[in-house]
Amino acid sequence: MFRRARYTLSLPGGRGLALGDRTLVMGIVNVTPDSFADGGAYLEPGRAADAALALEQSGADIIDIGGESTRPGAAELPATEEASRVIPVLRRLAPRLRVPVSVDTYKAEVARQALDHGAAIVNDVSGLSYDPDLAQVVAAAGAPVVLMHMRGRSRDMYRRAA
Numbered sequence: 214m215f216r217r218a219r220y221t222l223s224l225p226g227g228r229g230l231a232l233g234d235r236t237l238v239m240g241i242v243n244v245t246p247d248s249f250a251d252g253g254a255y256l257e258p259g260r261a262a263d264a265a266l267a268l269e270q271s272g273a274d275i276i277d278i279g280g281e282s283t284r285p286g287a288a289e290l291p292a293t294e295e296a297s298r299v300i301p302v303l304r305r306l307a308p309r310l311r312v313p314v315s316v317d318t319y320k321a322e323v324a325r326q327a328l329d330h331g332a333a334i335v336n337d338v339s340g341l342s343y344d345p346d347l348a349q350v351v352a353a354a355g356a357p358v359v360l361m362h363m364r365g366r367s368r369d370m371y372r373r374a375a
Contacts, residue, residue: 224313224333225355230275239275239315240268244298245282258301262309265302269312275334276310278302278327279317283338292322299323300330307331315359321346328354337361 221229230237242265246253255261265276280298281290299316306314307330315334316327321344324335328350335351336359337343351358 222357223355224357225328226333228313228333230313230357237274238272239277240265240271240273241277241279241317242268242302243279243282244302245280247282247284247287248279256298258305261302262305265306265314266309269310273312275313275315276306277315277317277336278306278332279336280323281318292320295320295323296326300326303327303330303332319343319347321350325350325354328356332356334359 219231219233221231223229241250242255242261243251244255244258244261246256248254255264261278265278268276278299280295281287295318299318303314303316313333314331315336316324316332317336317338318324318327319337319339324332324337324347328335334357335347337347338361340360341348341358348358
């Protein structure tokens with residue numbers, strides 16, 4: 214009989230996330246006007262927070278909030294604009310969610326603000342390669358980081374596909 218190893222991932226604020234017992238489900242809420250997944254349905258912070266709460270109620274183990282689209286051809290945003298989309302949602306969610314929140318960003322400044330407003334995990338599509346300060350931000354917060362990979366930036370990823 215196969216036994217899964219159980220591990221509790223430490224999160225900021227003394228919380229933990231049990232890994233290994235079962236596959237965890239991450240609910241995604243994109244607060245972008247050009248999301249390939251939802252077409253900009255959650256730009257308004259209250260609507261985004263309601264969607265996140267509904268995902269939790271439906272069984273999501275983690276809620277991921279993203280403020281910059283990574284769809285092919287998407288433009289990069291300044292950190293101030295990305296934060297202006299994500300932080301109002303986190304302010305509404307942090308006191309209400311029971312599950313951890315991750316912020317989908319590769320920018321150190323957005324991650325720092327999100328962690329200050331209740332995010333517990335950083336989900337970085339660049340694998341810590343786009344912003345040299347991001348690793349220090351997550352380490353200082355004691356936050357786990359999900360390291361993703363993408364071939365090139367959104368604006369030119371098709372040119373790199375082969």
